[in-house]
Amino acid sequence: GAGVSQSPSNKVTEKGKDVELRCDPISGHTALYWYRQSLGQGLEFLIYFQGNSAPDKSGLPSDRFSAERTGGSVSTLTIQRTQQEDSAVYLCASSLALGSAYEQYFGPGTRLTVT
Template identity: 95%
Template sequence: GAGVSQSPSNKVTEKGKDVELRCDPISGHTALYWYRQSLGQGLEFLIYFQGNSAPDKSGLPSDRFSAERTGGSVSTLTIQRTQQEDSAVYLCASSWAAGTGETQYFGPGTRLLVL
């Protein structure tokens, strides 16, 4: 079946502009995660959605970052007033459930470059 899809695959933007990154999880998966992978850094957790519950935003690095999940499926990560340090690969993952040792399946990522 189809895996996790993300768009765009690459995004180049100018400092100060807003960007939107999209994630389409595996059909039927209720949990959705966003992670960031910076050059030379490991993957770091950003935000988590589970069904209609309030998201866990504890990993968001600043209030310029926000995310929403519409209809329990597609998610959009928005970065406002981008900074050069936001340049990274943004990865989305989904799983059947959350917090029970369920495997998370990752998308191909969106490579963001802020000039």
């Protein structure tokens, strides 16, 4: 079956512009996660969604970052007034459910470059 997909695969934007990153999770997966990975670094947790419950936003680095998940499926991560330090690969992952024992399936990521 289809895996997690993300779009666009690459995004170059000017400092100060807003960007939207999209994630399509695996069908039937109720949990969805966003991570940020800077060059040569590990993953940084941003936010997770579980079904229609309120998301855990505690990892979002500033109020310029927001995310939503419509209909319990597709998710969009929005970064407003982008800064150069926002440049990174943004990874989305989904899992069958929210829980410590569930493996996460990652998408290919969106490489964001802020110039």
